Amino acid sequence: MRMRMPVPLGRREPDPVARQQPLRIRGRNVAWLPPLVVLLAVPVLDWITGGDFRVISWLVLVPGTAAAVCGVWTTALYAALALFMYAVGDHSWSPEERTGLPDFILVALGGVLSVLACAVRLRGEERMRHMRAVVDTTRRILLRQLPPDVGGLDHAEIYLAADSTARVGGDFYDIQPSPHGTRVVIGDVQGKGLGAVEAASVLLGTFREAAYYEAEPDTVAERLETRMVRHVRYCAHVGRADAERFATAVLLDFPELRSERTDWGPDLTGLDTLTVGIVNFGHEPPLLLSPRSVRFLPLRDGLPLGLAELAPRGPRTVTVRLAADETLLLVTDGVTEARDGRGVFFPLREYLTRALAAGTPALDPESLVRLVRDGVLAHTGGVLDDDTTIFAVRRASEPVRRAPSAPE
Structure with a gap:
């Protein structure tokens, strides 16, 4: 099993081609x-x-x-x-x-x-x-390194690969600041191999453009759905075996975190809570963690990307309020479907509730994703059957000063 974590700025990732000494x-x-x-x-x-x-x-x-x-x-x-x-x-x-x-x-x-x-x-x-x-280069291109202060959000993410040789999965995530607010996406393309990576890459490319230019999260969702349908039709047209591929995803919209052309992050002065718009495409619902409770967010039922033609379309976005001490946790099914030796699924919510009751020292995103990672690996004995992504995000504790841009 191979574990991949985003590397902090200023540190170098190990060379994946480095010769390994056997003894x-x-x-x-x-x-x-x-x-x-x-x-x-x-x-x-x-x-x-x-x-x-x-x-x-x-x-x-x-x-x-x-x-x-x-x-x-x-x-x-x-x-x-x-x-x-x-x-x-x-x-x-x-x-x-x-x-x-x-x-x-x-x-x-x-x-x-x-x-x-x-x-x-x-x-x-x-x-x-x-x-x-x-494979490692492909993953790094797909899951680009995110700055620690992006879009007025504190975040942390961990990617765990189920196989360290040739299999790569379709897990994807990204954060995109925009003039309309900060947008976050996490998802999982059905299947494995380079076909799943290709589908994830086209979805991420669409998200990065649509999340920046489109004012409404529902429009971003429509763009993602259209792009997935186009990709599936292309695969069918060229006779590929992955012509019926789909993807589950969750799209988050923080409209109050608008990106301005200043040297400071978004001004959150006077805001006790943040508005979060959530669009669910058949994915695991996000968990909302606070010092007092752990709960799944109530979301509208949504079909995975690429399958919207199976049901009539209606309002997609659900709006919730996120307090300063609350953290959103998003995971792929590699977490919720992780099994132990007896075939028992990993009880994510119960595990976090027990950890909270035992006095978990911090709910910051980095501590939270490490806590979930350790729980999943302990539950499975270190053997994962599916690629796994653990992603946590919350409101930044303070605005971050950015270096002034050089005059053009």
């Missing part, structure tokens, strides 16, 4: 140690067993062991050492007890094959590192 102790590479142990142990064992049971030919295991954990040149060195140890060990016996040329050829041939096997292994690892780099 390390306190940061030191000790991959040379296992074949060395075999190299020394076989002659000793051969001497102990005596002439009736010769095991000196077991030195063929030395380059084979090196091929599994070492580089090509190290494997070749161990193959040569194995031949040398064989010659020395075998000639230490009387002529009638020596294993002779056949076993010498066996050790030599084993060394050659081990070097070739090591080269093939390293080439496969290089190909896998390249694939992981492509």
Whole structure:
């Protein structure tokens, strides 16, 4: 399992193509140690067993062991050492007890094959590192790093991948400030693979444009629905297997957090609560957490993006008020459908209620997403069946001064 968290500004993400050493102790590479142990142990064992049971030919295991954990040149060195140890060990016996040329050829041939096997292994690892780099780059392009002070909101997000090799999911999220208010989206495209990533990317591209230019959240919702339908029709037209794909999502609208062209964030002076418009596209409803309670927000039923033709359209946006000490938690179904060894789903609301009753020290977004992450991983034993996104957002505690822009 691989975990991906947004990296704070000023810190570098680890290089996804960095070569991983298979055996390390306190940061030191000790991959040379296992074949060395075999190299020394076989002659000793051969001497102990005596002439009736010769095991000196077991030195063929030395380059084979090196091929599994070492580089090509190290494997070749161990193959040569194995031949040398064989010659020395075998000639230490009387002529009638020596294993002779056949076993010498066996050790030599084993060394050659081990070097070739090591080269093939390293080439496969290089190909896998390249694939992981492509996947990681794709995810970073899709889920761009969000500034900590974007749109007058404090936020935190954690993405947990169900598979660290080639499978990538369609979870997506973003925050878009605009002259009409700050807009937030989180969603999950049905299915996996590059087709799901492609659908998520077209939805995010539409959201970033529509959320900035459109004044009404319902219009943004219409744009997202239209874009998903167009994408599905395109897939059907070119004969792709994902022609019936859909996406669940939640769209949040904070109309009082209008983006102004000043050096300060939105002025929230005198506002005890914020208006939040919520549009639900068949997604998990957001949880509203306060120091006193944990509750799901009442939302209108909504069909996933791409399926609106199945039901008549009506008003979509539900308006709630968000107090300064309240936090909105949004998750994908990787959280709510996470199962333990007995098949029991993760009880998100009950888990948070217990944590609140036990005196959770803070409900800030960063602490909250870490709390949920730890709960999901403990519930599943660290094994996830689906990609998981945990996203928390609340009103910024104070306006953030922005650096003046350079004169054009």
